[in-house]
Amino acid sequence: MHLKLDQAPWQSAAKGVDAAGHHQPVGYWHETVSITPGAPLADQLDCDVAIVGGGFTGLSTAYHLKLHKPELEIALVEAGVVGHGASGRNGGFVMPLLGWDLLYAVDKLGDKTAGDAYRVMYDAVSYVKQTVAEHQLDCDLEATGYLLLNACGAREKRGRREYEAAHRLGFEHQWLEGDALNAYINSDQFTSGVFDPHPCVINPAKLARAMKELIASLGVRVYEQSPLLELTDGQPAVLRTPEGELHARQVMLAVNGYGEALGFLKSRILPVHTFIVLTEPLTAAQLDAVGWSEKRASLESARNFIHYFRLTADNRILFGGEDAKLYYQGRYFDADDAVFDALKERFRAYFPALRDVAFTHQWGGVLGISLDMFPSFGATGDHNNLFYAGGYSGHGVALSNYAGAIIAPLILRAGGETNVDTPPNTPFFVGHKPFWLGFEPFRYLGVQAYRALLRAQDSIQGA
Ligand SMILES: Cc1cc2nc3c(=O)[nH]c(=O)nc-3n(C[C@H](O)[C@H](O)[C@H](O)COP(=O)(O)OP(=O)(O)OC[C@H]3O[C@@H](n4cnc5c(N)ncnc54)[C@H](O)[C@@H]3O)c2cc1C
Numbered sequence: 001m002h003l004k005l006d007q008a009p010w011q012s013a014a015k016g017v018d019a020a021g022h023h024q025p026v027g028y029w030h031e032t033v034s035i036t037p038g039a040p041l042a043d044q045l046d047c048d049v050a051i052v053g054g055g056f057t058g059l060s061t062a063y064h065l066k067l068h069k070p071e072l073e074i075a076l077v078e079a080g081v082v083g084h085g086a087s088g089r090n091g092g093f094v095m096p097l098l099g100w101d102l103l104y105a106v107d108k109l110g111d112k113t114a115g116d117a118y119r120v121m122y123d124a125v126s127y128v129k130q131t132v133a134e135h136q137l138d139c140d141l142e143a144t145g146y147l148l149l150n151a152c153g154a155r156e157k158r159g160r161r162e163y164e165a166a167h168r169l170g171f172e173h174q175w176l177e178g179d180a181l182n183a184y185i186n187s188d189q190f191t192s193g194v195f196d197p198h199p200c201v202i203n204p205a206k207l208a209r210a211m212k213e214l215i216a217s218l219g220v221r222v223y224e225q226s227p228l229l230e231l232t233d234g235q236p237a238v239l240r241t242p243e244g245e246l247h248a249r250q251v252m253l254a255v256n257g258y259g260e261a262l263g264f265l266k267s268r269i270l271p272v273h274t275f276i277v278l279t280e281p282l283t284a285a286q287l288d289a290v291g292w293s294e295k296r297a298s299l300e301s302a303r304n305f306i307h308y309f310r311l312t313a314d315n316r317i318l319f320g321g322e323d324a325k326l327y328y329q330g331r332y333f334d335a336d337d338a339v340f341d342a343l344k345e346r347f348r349a350y351f352p353a354l355r356d357v358a359f360t361h362q363w364g365g366v367l368g369i370s371l372d373m374f375p376s377f378g379a380t381g382d383h384n385n386l387f388y389a390g391g392y393s394g395h396g397v398a399l400s401n402y403a404g405a406i407i408a409p410l411i412l413r414a415g416g417e418t419n420v421d422t423p424p425n426t427p428f429f430v431g432h433k434p435f436w437l438g439f440e441p442f443r444y445l446g447v448q449a450y451r452a453l454l455r456a457q458d459s460i461q462g463a
Contacts, residue, residue, distance in 0.1 A: 016080015027363030029205035041244030050248035054078030055087035056400035058254030064404030079227035083208030096121035124402035139207035186291030275364035276320035303463035370434035
């Protein structure tokens with residue numbers, strides 16, 4: 001296998017660091033933490049494991065490799081700064097969602113496999129809480145729970161079935177309507193909801209930067225401003241960056257939605273974008289007006305094109321979703337004015353009482369989506385020494401943070417270690433190769449047609 005970076009898709013998005021070497025923040029979270037870009041790789045270096053990508057997947061892999069085997073020489077190269085990608089820009093929902101939803105997973109996989117896979121997702125959520133507590137990672141973690149809101153009859157029916165499936169599989173969801181629902185959120189747009197008490201929210205940029213400090217303290221060499229330009233498969237594999245080269249026995253490709261530009265899992269993990277708008281901090285009276293002051297649940301509206309909304313630590317409302325876009329030829333964008341405008345309009349429809357609240361930030365980013373919405377972990381290459389994890393399909397904060405627990409044992413076992421086990425129930429995630437979606441322009445046209453279908457269903461249902 002030979003990978004080469006096609007720089008064209010990057011031209012439309014921030015690189016993370018400007019020509020003068022200063023961090024280029026994208027969105028609010030990046031402004032809440034001080035980021036000084038680290039030095040690039042400027043040498044030729046031999047290492048046991050090279051990790052490409054400084055998002056949660058790469059950071060978690062480095063962390064778990066070091067936990068198992070502290071003497072490993074690990075080098076991580078990141079194109080911009082750690083947390084530049086989805087991991088530093090997301091909504092911060094740490095949730096167990098897999099596929100479209102639990103019902104979808106049950107329909108596709110059956111009770112047993114879906115139940116086991118969801119248990120892994122719950123383990124991933126618990127893992128984030130434990131790791132943050134254990135290492136006192138400063139990331140504004142708030143145990144909010146998560147409420148999936150229904151806005152129409154069709155979604156309410158599906159919500160009921162989802163709630164029943166959750167109970168059958170042993171998950172403690174609660175059905176909410178009337179006053180019980182209003183105690184969480186007060187908007188006449190929503191008639192019912194399913195509450196899951198387990199999820200939490202974080203400040204994702206803070207978590208990514210704290211994880212960078214943690215792995216560096218364990219001896220991982222982290223090189224920022226170091227895009228992988230070319231990877232030549234082999235034993236060792238050779239990874240070329242603008243000013244340096246890594247020779248690595250094993251490689252972890254932790255690039256998720258950015259794999260497309262490297263030609264990795266191209267057209268299998270699609271670079272789909274989602275966007276967010278953020279309000280100014282709300283006053284106590286404004287929060288009361290929408291019934292969001294006491295139970296600070298993170299919220300999502302149940303539709304094909306979801307809306308996700310939550311409060312930040314300083315009481316802003318983060319409001320994201322509305323559309324999800326694959327751009328022609330897999331280009332990357334940090335902004336889309338049409339989606340920002342549509343999000344603001346929707347926000348005002350959900351919360352007329354907050355019509356005059358100002359928006360201070362708007363941004364977006366790329367995530368990796370597979371056709372069946374399930375993630376993939378595995379090994380590939382002529383020497384089976386190129387590992388990967390991705391395709392979390394919009395719900396990767398928990399699982400990408402947990403990714404190392406699953407992939408590190410596979411890397412170590414392939415490297416000759418015998419006494420390392422993967423966590424229980426993870427086989428479903430390993431070797432699940434995403435479908436290939438074809439070449440441009442057919443891929444783009446196919447995805448546009450599918451988007452139109454999903455939008456039409458949302459609008460017919462009135463969700
Ligand atoms: C706007 C937005 C909102 C989201 N909200 C949520 C949410 O609330 N909850 C949830 O569960 N999920 C959410 N997600 C998805 C979630 O953020 C991702 O699934 C998760 O962060 C993926 O982590 P990752 O490390 O695999 O990928 P990324 O965080 O994208 O990391 C990949 C890294 O690789 C680097 N890179 C790329 N190419 C190269 C190269 N050639 N050489 C070196 N480095 C390279 C990139 O700069 C990037 O830092 C959201 C995503 C977005 C974009």
